[in-house]
Amino acid sequence: xxxxxxxxxxxxxxxxxxxxxxxxxxxxxxxxxxxxxxxxxxxxxxxxxxxxxxxxxxxxxxxxxxxxxxxxxxxxxxxxxxxxxxxxxxxxxxxxxxxxxxxxxxxxxxxxxxxxxxxxxxxxxxxxxxxxxxxxxxxxxxxxxxxxxxxxxxxxxxx
Amino acid sequence: xxxxxxxxxxxxxxxxxxxxxxxxxxxxxxxxxxxxxxxxxxxxxxxxxxxxxxxxxxxxxxxxxxxxxxxxxxxxxxxxxxxxxxxxxxxxxxxxxxxxxxxx
Numbered sequence: 460x461x462x463x464x465x466x467x468x469x470x471x472x473x474x475x476x477x478x479x480x481x482x483x484x485x486x487x488x489x490x491x492x493x494x495x496x497x498x499x500x501x502x503x504x505x506x507x508x509x510x511x512x513x514x515x516x517x518x519x520x521x522x523x524x525x526x527x528x529x530x531x532x533x534x535x536x537x538x539x540x541x542x543x544x545x546x547x548x549x550x551x552x553x554x555x556x557x558x559x560x561x562x563x564x565x566x567x568x569x570x571x572x573x574x575x576x577x578x579x580x581x582x583x584x585x586x587x588x589x590x591x592x593x594x595x596x597x598x599x600x601x602x603x604x605x606x607x608x609x610x611x612x613x614x615x616x617x618x
Numbered sequence: 619x620x621x622x623x624x625x626x627x628x629x630x631x632x633x634x635x636x637x638x639x640x641x642x643x644x645x646x647x648x649x650x651x652x653x654x655x656x657x658x659x660x661x662x663x664x665x666x667x668x669x670x671x672x673x674x675x676x677x678x679x680x681x682x683x684x685x686x687x688x689x690x691x692x693x694x695x696x697x698x699x700x701x702x703x704x705x706x707x708x709x710x711x712x713x714x715x716x717x718x719x720x721x722x
């Protein structure tokens with residue numbers, strides 16, 4: 460027993476509860492698995508529409524892309540009824556996210572230019588397919604990594 | 619690093635769970651907290667009132683379209699009290715030689 464009246468066992472139980480509740484918040488606010496192939500598919504469809512160079516296809520593809528993206532992002536945002544604390548992600552997590560986006564962009568552009576240099580048809584769409592595939596394959600592991608970063612951060616603010 | 623300060627108000631089991639959820643968020647909706655904690659509206663309101671009177675939480679009421687929305691934020695004082703309480707718990711555990719490992 461301590462001055463506070465809490466036993467070491469009850470203090471340990473309280474810390475376990477605090478960790479569990481943080482885990483609960485973090486897990487509930489992660490981007491769901493379906494988001495990655497959905498957004499990847501939209502990117503491919505939009506790029507293919509633009510690459511047809513037919514005005515009506517570009518117009519329909521653009522509208523469909525905007526509506527589809529708004530629906531996907533809106534569904535994720537509306538599902539969230541709590542916002543995870545920004546500081547849990549920290550500099551390491553933020554750098555990971557920025558690096559991830561840059562790698563995806565570089566991969567898509569690189570593949571697209573390579574396809575064009577090789578004389579392949581639909582080079583931009585090939586680049587978009589590469590990006591979409593990479594997103595679908597690596598989005599869930601990225602979420603798992605960010606979850607681990609957030610739940611293993613020491614408790615107690617800046618500690 | 620926060621100075622250890624055991625907080626009896628936060629340590630009560632339901633409030634500990636509630637403040638722990640809020641500490642991991644920028645804000646949380648009333649409905650979200652009620653579901654996560656499996657409390658009734660009145661039980662959660664009572665706990666939030668206690669914390670609000672202590673200056674630990676801020677409650678914001680707004681409308682999204684025609685639907686009322688209540689969101690809750692841990693105040694600066696509440697966050698400081700929580701951090702101090704966590705440090706006190708860690709001290710108690712460390713002095714006893716126990717170890718707490720975060721779950722995955």
